[in-house]
Amino acid sequence: MDPQMTRPPRTLAVLAVSSLLAALGVVAGFAAPAQAATAITVNGASGGRTFDGVGAVSGGGGNSRLLIDYPEPQRSQILDYLFRPGYGAALQTLKVEIGGDTNSTSGAEPSHAHFRGDLDCNRGYQWWIMEEAKRRNPAIQLIGLPWGAPGWIGNGTFLSGDLSGYLLSWLGCARQHNLTIDYLVPAQNERQWNAGTTIAVRNALDANGYGNVKIEVAEDWTYSPADQFAANPALRDAVDAIGVHYSCGYLTDQKTCTSSATAINSGKALWSSENGSQDYNGGAKPLARGINRTYLDAKMTGYQNWDLVASTTPNNLWPTVGLVLANQPWSGFYSVGKDVWSIAHTTQFTEPGWKYLDSSSGYIAGNRNNGSYITMRSPDSADYSMIIEAMDASGAQTLDLSVTGGLSTGAVHVWASNLNSSNPADHFTRQADITPSGGRYSLTVQPGYQYTITTTTGQGKGTATGPGQGTLALPHTDNFDSYPAGREAKYLMDMQGAFETVACGGGRTGMCVRQASTQAPITWKALSDPYAELGSTTWTNYTVQADVMLERSGYAELLGRVGGQELMNPGALNAYHLRVSDTGAWSVLRTNTSAQTTTLRSGSTAALGTGRWHSVALGFSGSTITATVDGAVVGTVADSTLGSGLAGIGTSQGQTAQFDNLNIAAGAGGGTSPVLRNVNANRCLDVPNASQANGTQLALWDCNAGANQQWTATAAGQLQVYGTKCLDAGAGTSGTRAVIAACTGAAGQQWRLNADDSVTSAQSGLCLDASGAGTANGTAVILWTCTNGTNQKWRRS
Template sequence: MRSDTAPRRTPGRPAWRRMAGMMATGALLAAGVQLTAVTPALAATSITINGSSGGRTFDGVGAVSGGGGNSRLLIDYPEPQRGQVLDYLFTPGYGAALQVLKVEIGGDTNSTSGAEPSHAHFRGDLDCNRGYEWWIMEEAKRRNPAIKLMGLPWGAPGWIGNGTFLSSDLTGYLLSWLGCARQHNLTIDYLVPAQNERQWNAATTIAVRNALDANGYGSVGIEVAEDWTYSPADQFAGNPALRDAVDAIGVHYSCGYLSDQKTCNSSATAINSGKALWSSENGSQDYNGGAKPLARGINRAYLDAKMTGYMNWDLVASTTPNNLWSTVGLVLANQPWSGYYAVGKDVWAIAHTTQFTAPGWKYLDASSGYLGGNRNNGSYVTMKSPDNAAYSMIVETMDASGAQTLDLGVTGGLPTTGPVHVWATNLNSSNPADFLARQADITPSGGRYSLTVQPGYQYTVTTTTGQGKGTATSPAQGSLGLPYTDDYESYLAGREARYLMDMQGAFEVAACGGGRAGKCVRQASTQAPITWKTLSDPYAELGSTTWNNYTVQSDVMLERSGYVELLGRVGGQELMNPGALNAYHLRVSDSGAWSILRTNTSAQTTTLRSGTTTALGTGRWHTLALGFSGGTLTATVDGTVVGTASDSAFGAGLAGLGTSQGQTAQFDNLRITGGTGGGTSLALRNANAGRCLDVPSNAQTNGTQLALWDCNGGANQQWTLTTGKQLQVYGTKCLDPGTSGSSPGSRTVIAACTGATAQQWNVNPDGTVTNAQSGLCLDASSAGTANGTAVIVWTCNGGANQQWTRS
């Protein structure tokens, strides 16, 4: 069937169009689907929804829990908020209603946002209850028994192949993970015998397929290669055994990385391979800012590349706020101590497909395309149920320049009578009432009807019912206060302590050694892992980016020769090197050698002070403490101050525990005391816009221009007012008025803190923030209120766009 892109030649419309228009117009106008007194700016598009059309089988839209720790804090949420977040992710007819969940097979190594624990730290080890991915899969299945589950490793413990990922050890390792899934009454639908975005080969893929068949896992499908290529399809012609072993080809960012997803790519060989094609990782974008790309990509991955599955990275933004990816996910849930969460627009962009379709439905190729044949006008895809009893059309108009009329006719055995339901989301809006809003039904006449769609919207036109929008709401945001203590006695062995997030290695609760009763936290990774990022020493972190003057203290016991660390004022981390982080460290070895270190995101380590104290030895308990008071750092061992150092590079940040590589040390009685002292951490919320002063994309590059963005509690929105009147972010960067800072209109930036007057600010009782050198006010440009509005300095005028509240 064709899509008529030419303007209609006659002034009138056929009778069926007039009748459908008269029946639908009044109700649709009131509901916001159609605007009165606005002639559609673009030509009408005629679409025949033909149930006899050919098309591929839909495999579902889902999300990825993995790539290291992005879901970590969710399990620590209190009820009912934890269940509410899970409902928004998985419950049909409520929120995202995800149809596929891909989880990381933990490997004790940092795989983007942190590290997830392995079920087998060393050869012969097995614990099927480690980590939280089992729990997430169980909760997903409980809410939606039909959800498809996948497993994928990013890294692995070092014993696999003695450091060689693609080895015979990998086959047994994956089989043992599937055995753990069975213990949790979970059926895994797909397994990936490859290292995410790093390596795969035909021999390993075939070997794993044969092992699955031989061990009772014949129903588990194999997907490869989880990279940016279509290389599996290129090898099928010369390797029939590989072709027979593979069920689906998964490609990452087929519509571009961190892109608007306007155009997606594939290969003719892959399209004609006879295998399902999946856009198996996409997104990596903010829980609100990624919605428009999602709306495009879910449709266009099929239109451009014949991809029948689509997965967003990642599932939930539930990681520490100093993380580069702290707001990436479908729901923001990074404050388990307060129960606060925020449902992003991304949820509703996905819901327009997931709530109205199911895996196994069929795409109708002749009823899918670009509006008016022009991808700038938007796209539409249509799917039908296997029994032809229902259909749904998903329309997106993200880039359209005006309203468009869709003239629709139904044929090919699909329903032609009864109401057609319309749901709409205005992705240009920030009002939750505009997301997945039920519109007035349309009653077709003779299987024909029409509606007008507005630019910047998603629509679903459907004959299905049962959809809905969750009503649960979040409590207010709150800070994690001090003192903070944990003796680890309340956890099951093998689990992670509350709020403690592994960044490298595996810190888990275990029975204490060294003659101590009770439970401790033990770093359990016994050797360097097969990494996904650059290898670093194991460490774990917790806390708030606002913590300033405090002392972190812990009992420690080394199980073998090496060292242990306490970390403080932990801030940002370099993209691909977890060891390149802004932090201070107290390092003490079994020999008694100690040092106060400073590390940064350039992977530089500076020794601020060092010395020797009584040897800690192994198998004996000691108490370490690292204190901060302004620029003074104090190291204490067993109650005795062994040294101090002066340094002001980092003013605030999280606390942490660390060890040398392979050091299976233990920690007990964590205690973090003190307060913010010399600085006050602020989220600066613009009174006019209701949005916060934000460093876009968590950038840490000097000269990055600042803007307004939805307040989300991320480290890129936390500003510490120092005693020197600097407004610091990340503990290292200062609010700077820009190169023309003495002139109204200069755009503010972040810059390395220098102590200059130009970087000093007065936070005034009337809500203004004035630059100490120029006297100009911090200003939302042109009184803008939208995300991305530039933040500048301007002559103070008393406007609401120059008033900022602190929270």
């Protein structure tokens, strides 16, 4: 493409100052600059600090959760836009959360050590994100920071003797993933740090082969580490960088940034280590200002945007904050924000280790309202890049530049973004090159634009695009058998606690999801019971069903119509809950963002006990809510407060309950349970040809969610199909056919759904059996002596 064709309106680059007026006469329709030109000497010999990079934060928490569930090629395309040099944001640093089993902003991230002595280096998705970042940019610097921690750390005390070992084990996990961590933060993000713990962690790193890992503190809003250096030389020696949050203000335009003279003069790197918290498009102009002005105003050499990617569902907090919106892995949809291109104006033209040129950086015409510019040179003093922003200028601004001090006086490449425009074609566009004359040239910049002028090459703008948006379709089912142990199930987002796959207990084969946090964590927000959610904010009438096994006294629950949560309390959320306890007590609850809990209906059913599997369902149809336990409706209630939302699972605090055969299906559900799936054949109990004739023998068939495969367990112990026919075996002996018959209440129509997944005749005690252990479609279903074989196991999913 001819670079002239992508020139932003009213942008003018001329060969030399002496030819400026002539060029202005040639380009018709361009007004003269609004004020006198600003003379800038680009002096490669100028002093300045060392640049530490621009990056982003993945964590705090759960905001990157859905990215790993994206299909290819969209997942790789998103990762390219974040990390690939010369393509998109080209991030130079990446800070990740050291998961702590607790909600740390938009969700919870799992710890590598849920309890003392536990270790699993493959939990969560941050290892994967770091690996993908390194694969694209081997030079990217990695930083680890905890927001919370499992409750065993210091018996609930974060700054304790346990912390060093906990962080060392996390670094050991990084080694297993062939990742080198560059910086570690021995502090609780925005909550607490102290000198003693910082020094202890430094000593532990040195003693355990991690002397190359640097320490950054304190990841809060103060410059307190620097204030303590004079009186504490050991602390000064332990710390490599001071990280401060929102040095230009929180949710501001980032026009003015502040620092501390003590910190500036401390001899340590000074970073604006968390900024942004703004929409993936709306944060672009603040980013353009802030990346420049944190150095100009505060001598900060590192800048990290919170957060990396907006990859959580819209009901959660800050759902569009990040560089890329990627919240629909089921559809593959994603959208690259203007924020990416604002960052790219720095990252694609510099590298950590470059030097700021102080005398070649400042405010245009000495007025911060006109915009700002910073200049950096390469370590060999040959190349340079100048990043210019004119976000608030009232008119065009002309810069007259003179290059000296050993820098290249060759061709200058110009890139520009109109950040006032929502048209992607106006972002990060290559302009006409400028050929300096005697090291001199001019550039006229326009209001609302960001520019980079550079002698480097290799930059580019990614071209990949994602598909359109789509809703997660129902039914959504997951038996969790496809995952290895210790993983998070697809689309299931931890909000508090840690829900991960394990080998099923209670005599059940296959994999289940287990809430693995065994005690209350050290929180970043208010403490709530553990829960996880998934789905769409548009879901209205549906039934969420799961098999549940309690491992200890307490309760498990299903959630429905889940909406938003309160800012600092994950337990204060809009949702309905069906809670069932080991004693058999059950309740239907409604919670809201004001932390109010209303009991809509409650009662008691047969005790669930522990170590036994049970089926639980929560259904919605308009204002009618239906609670089902083991196939029997235990209660209904009318409530129209919450009309739509996600589904979820949860437990009481410390309850390590297991869940299996999650099924979310359209329709109210009522007493309707899912199909009965034969474990051996992986086929369903079926009425052949959807017959309704009495005496039709039942068989196995591919599960298809047809009405002839939907079996309702009633309070009377019947298994009904079509609402009028019952599973019947009469007085049966081994070999008796299982048939359907009109429901009469006869003893031969009563069945027990057992915790070991067997289904037995209440009259004969014999088991429902796939004849001859057959697995093919059409295999007859009969009664047979119970053998504990998998052909006699039936799962309600």
